[in-house]
Amino acid sequence: MIEIRQLSKRYPGKGKTEGLLALDRIDLHIEAGEIYGIIGHSGAGKSTLLRTMNLLERPTEGSIQVAGIELTQLNKKELQQQRSKIGMIFQHFNLLSSATVYDNIAFPLQLVNTPKHKVDAKVNELIRLVGLEAHRDKYPAQLSGGQKQRVGIARALANDPKVLLCDEATSALDPQTTQSILSLLLQINKQFGITIVLITHEMHVIQTICDRVAVIHGGRIVEQGKVVDVFLKPSHAVTQEFIMEENHLGDLSSWVSFKNGQGVHSRIMKIHYLGEVTYEPILHRVLSAAGIEFAILQGTISRMKDVPYGQLIIRMDGKEEALRHAAVALAEQGLEVEVLA
Known part of the structure; x- marks a missing residue:
């Protein structure tokens, strides 16, 4: 056109x-x-x-x-x-x-x-x-x-x-x-x-x-x-x-902690959902199985025109190896995973 x-x-x-x-x-x-x-x-x-x-x-x-x-x-x-x-x-x-x-x-x-x-x-x-x-x-x-x-x-x-x-x-x-x-x-x-x-x-x-x-x-x-x-x-x-600017993300460093002596680390992750997977409890299922505690710091579930999508900023607390495996497992479930801090 x-x-x-x-x-x-x-x-x-x-x-x-x-x-x-x-x-x-x-x-x-x-x-x-x-x-x-x-x-x-x-x-x-x-x-x-x-x-x-x-x-x-x-x-x-x-x-x-x-x-x-x-x-x-x-x-x-x-x-x-x-x-x-x-x-x-x-x-x-x-x-x-x-x-x-x-x-x-x-x-x-x-x-x-x-x-x-x-x-x-x-x-x-x-x-x-x-x-x-x-x-x-x-x-x-x-x-x-x-x-x-x-x-x-x-x-x-x-x-x-x-x-x-x-x-x-x-x-x-x-x-x-x-x-x-x-x-x-x-x-x-x-x-x-x-x-x-x-x-x-x-x-x-x-x-x-x-x-x-x-x-x-x-x-x-x-x-x-x-x-x-x-x-x-x-x-x-x-x-x-x-x-x-749209997501109002500021300095992420204050959201990260290291629990000294316990081997427990924090990692800030951005998780993207796209399509019908947006409405499934994948995050809870994968992280609970890995023994990882997590907190949702920011998030939205909406639509981009006709496509459902979700975006979450989460802090995951756990052993370093468990955090790495969890990120891989989430990606295998079809989620976009990005480490922010």
Whole structure:
């Protein structure tokens, strides 16, 4: 659906200065119908990258193909036609303050001279989809942040796009509202098969709805793959930092002890469960058989989109040999085991 090859963007500098290289030789392939996340810190280049996908930002060099069409080669009229197939929602909603909910959603249709009866039918359909039936005649100032974003989503869907670009669509919202907006995006993806590309600096957004993810840092993609693989086996330091922040892991050294004279050691382990094994009592079974005491220091059981997963940080206390054998036994049961300290 979206194919990006060797994409670079350099903003011009003043005088003889070289300017800022915002994107550096980026390659991305986004499949039709998937939800693709791009995560990075502020200034990493993620917004610039997203805005190149509909040429709101024109790259300095490289190729951008959407549904097989090379956007950089289109004239103004052809580009406008292709942009109508690419919806976009924004962090700060970008609604018309003097227009009602109905009129905000109708605006893209009116721009292309859609007959009034078709506008009415489409807008009413979208208002029902995003759950704003009771608010159709209200103005943006009368709406909550979540309601404003629902208007933005409905407006982005007005022209039946094949792609929906989400520019930090939940970062201005509280956690409960964020979850409701993510659920709505997931529903839209499943119901209409729309390809969704979203950028964020929040790992939990990626975990909740994305199929695949790319990590951007310094204008370059430093890691990408299935969310499950990247989350459970991060290879780049930036990805590891995002995961540490999400799990609120601090200094682990204070959790480790050595019981002098008794030959009893402590080991901090990170245990990953994936799939239905998440709900089985493997940890208790293996460690009890090995005579090892353990304490759960931190943990979660959740889902990454449709995949059950669990992650525990535990301290195991026991003989050195028993600790080694226990780690091997857990791995043999299909768990990912990592020694942290």
